[in-house]
Amino acid sequence: AQSVAQPEDQVNVAEGNPLTVKCTYSVSGNPYLFWYVQYPNRGLQFLLKYITGDNLVKGSYGFEAEFNKSQTSFHLKKPSALVSDSALYFCAVRDTYRGSQGNLIFGKGTKLSVKP
């Protein structure tokens, strides 16, 4: 079955420090991977995606993610965290099963808390 796992419910980081939010996936075929961010009482905002090409993908707000095929991981990173980065982060993979080729399968989300 296709799935996404975000092993950490919460990540705490001090402002200015690097941050990593972890994601692993299980999918048949080549994965299409995504990161979204959700602020309280808001919808999801797209951050970045990996389809093919360079394993290091750069996205919005200074975020980047590294695709690692051997470890089936797609961790989200940022070199220097801001308090305003505090939010809920979702990793997702495109569902290529049952012909539903546009639908995304989401992880449970990781709450990022950046303290001043």
Added chain:
Amino acid sequence: NAGVMQNPRHLVRRRGQEARLRCSPMKGHSHVYWYRQLPEEGLKFMVYLQKENIIDESGMPKERFSAEFPKEGPSILRIQQVVRGDSAAYFCASSPGIGTGELFFGEGSRLTVL
């Protein structure tokens, strides 16, 4: 605003009533997806529609829930005879078609069942 528009943003219903949630996709998008987010949980896929067609409803509860995306007008998610367990945030997303990658999400409709 050319984004995905959802309304109402907040809806309160008593048990047994009907809830109708509407979604207008981004301009030029013909694919609509509905997701449900329960407290402290991620997003769960419910249904995927194109104009006048339900493509995948594998995530929809078998009873009381239905969705449509007519030729004209918004997509509608309908919940009949609501129960307290239906209280959640319902998100709509759209895309221009297969192969483009990301989905574009609306702000959500938050249903509270009393």
